[in-house]
Structure formats: C-alpha cells, structure tokens
Amino acid sequence: MDLTFDGGLTDVVPVEETSQIGQARRVAQQIATQAGFDATDAGRVALIATELATNVLKHARGGEIHVATVPGIDTRGVEIIAVDRGPGFNLADCLPDGFSTGGTRGEGLGAVKRQADIMDMYADARGAVVLARVYPKGFTRADIRFGASHHALHSEPVSGDGWGMAQNADAAEIVMVDGLGHGVAAHEAARACIDAWRATPFEEPVSLMVLLDTAMHGGRGGAVAVARFDRKSESLRYAGIGNISAGLHTLDGSRGLASHPGIVGVQTRRAQAFDFPDVGGRLLIMHSDGLQSRWSLKDYPGLGTRHPAVIAALLHRDFCRGRDDATVLAIRLDATV
Structure with missing residues (x-):
C-alpha cells in the first residue's frame, strides 16, 4: 500500500x-x-x-x-x-x-x-x-491507527496550519506546518509546504526541509516538522524548525522531540535530524502552537491505550488556546501497516 x-x-x-x-x-x-x-x-x-x-x-x-x-x-x-x-x-x-x-x-x-x-x-x-x-463495504480492515484534529481560528474559512501523512510497507512519514500568523497569507505558506512535500513523499527529513524551505520562499514562511518512521528498524528520524511540538509517548512517560529556532522560507539554518531507535509501538503526537504545550497523558488514566483519533480530539478539546489555528496529530508507530 x-x-x-x-x-x-x-x-x-x-x-x-x-x-x-x-x-x-x-x-x-x-x-x-x-x-x-x-x-x-x-x-x-x-x-x-x-x-x-x-x-x-x-x-x-x-x-x-x-x-x-x-x-x-x-x-x-x-x-x-x-x-x-x-x-x-x-x-x-x-x-x-x-x-x-x-x-x-x-x-x-x-x-x-x-x-x-x-x-x-x-x-x-x-x-x-x-x-x-x-469505510466503504469491502474495506472493513482499512483503518490506520492515527488521528488528526485540524481547526481554523474561530470562523475563518482557511487555516494557516497544514499536515500530511505518507505510508507504505517500509515507512510512515508525517509533516506538519504552521504558517506564520493566521488567515490567507499563513494558509498560502502552509499550502506551499504541503504541495512541495506531496511531490517528494518519504524524502529523508533533512533533505526534505531544504526542499520545503525553497518552496516557501517569497511567502510568510512558518514552522515545519518532519517525522519519518522506518518499519524495519523501528526507528524514528525527526527534524523540526520553529514551534511545532512533538513527543513520543508510552504508558510510563514521554520524550520530547527537539526543533531548532527559525522560520522556514524566511530565515533558517540547515535542519538537524535526531534519531530515536526502538520506538515501535509508541505514540507520536505532534501539534502546532494553537495548542498549549503543558499537558500530560498521565492526567487521563488509560487514554494512552485508546485510538489515536480519540486522543487527538480530546487534546484539542482541553488544550486549544482559542487564539490561533490549531492542529494536533497522533499516530501509533507500528512495524506493519
């Protein structure tokens, strides 16, 4: 697939x-x-x-x-x-x-x-x-264990956030972008990022960040993060610039994934990738700064075992700041699709 x-x-x-x-x-x-x-x-x-x-x-x-x-x-x-x-x-x-x-x-x-x-x-x-x-009849086993909750600020018709997911037998890749500010200009920046990513899915994160930086030049720019999970080695490679938050979660705790300061498409240095081995079965959660960063799954006993779509919707319910576009994505890092 x-x-x-x-x-x-x-x-x-x-x-x-x-x-x-x-x-x-x-x-x-x-x-x-x-x-x-x-x-x-x-x-x-x-x-x-x-x-x-x-x-x-x-x-x-x-x-x-x-x-x-x-x-x-x-x-x-x-x-x-x-x-x-x-x-x-x-x-x-x-x-x-x-x-x-x-x-x-x-x-x-x-x-x-x-x-x-x-x-x-x-x-x-x-x-x-x-x-x-x-799912349509005949596809009852089609579910992918992920969830995303993506909302524009108040009643605005477009969002300055964006996200994409690619999956095949070897890897899963997530990209998230938060265009600077909100409204049409932020939306155009996010759209430039996602369109460029769609042209080269599964690209190595550092190389991809270079391509995305080029694609976002001339616009408002934004924060971008890329996570690529290798199913065979069960390892994760992560690169981020700006204020996309990300973490790997288990029932015992969590580990944050670091991003560097900068604005992709405006002023940034070459991204640096971080590698995380043996992360199969963990929950990856990424979100834009429309969500508060001070939350813990431990405050919700049993939530970490639920479907990632339930987790994403609950985090949006309880931690949306209400003054910016907000996107949260959760995905279980599985060795098989």
Missing part, C-alpha cells in the same frame, strides 16, 4: 439544540458522498452522526460533532467524533441496547457500534469523546 494524504479542516457542528442534530446528519452525509460512498454507506454515516449528536444533546446537554475524511488502506473513510464536557459515562454499560441514563430507549451507542467499522471512546468527569469510523 502506497498512500499520500494531506489533511483538510475538521468540520465542526455545534450541538446545543435539536435542529443541529439534523445539521450534523447532513454534514456527515455530504462528506461521505464527497468521499465516494454509495447511498448505503453514506446512510450508515448519517445514522451514526444522528445518534452521536442525539446522545450529546440528551446526556451532556451540548457539545460538538467533528467530521472528517480520513485515509485508509486502499480507500477513504469518514470519521465522526462526538466531543462534550458532560458528566461522562462507562462505555461498557452504554453499548447494550436498552441501557439509558436519560430515560430514552437506550439504543444510541449500540446502533453506532453496529454501523461503524471502528468505534472507541474515552470518558471521565471532564466529558466524553466518542469515535466512529466508517
């Missing part, structure tokens, strides 16, 4: 009153259709969005539905994530039909489980994040 994917914005539908349940359904179904789903599979997506939005409104009294197209193995999928700050719940209790905490028939999450190819969640007293992914 050879895959090269650059991520778009996460569609966010607030769910604060009943009419927004229908809006969540329409957005999810439209994205599924755009991803090439047939009527049956798009209907599955619409049902999941409806059930998750209904649960958010009834049990958490409000929250959001996040919808995005995601790359899968030889296909594309649709991801629907319910995000709230309600009282939380126990997933094992809520999945069986007939269980309800809100006086309803209790079919919501059970219906989601039946329709989704991937389902996972995390809940505690701070709220809940529930993930469902759907």
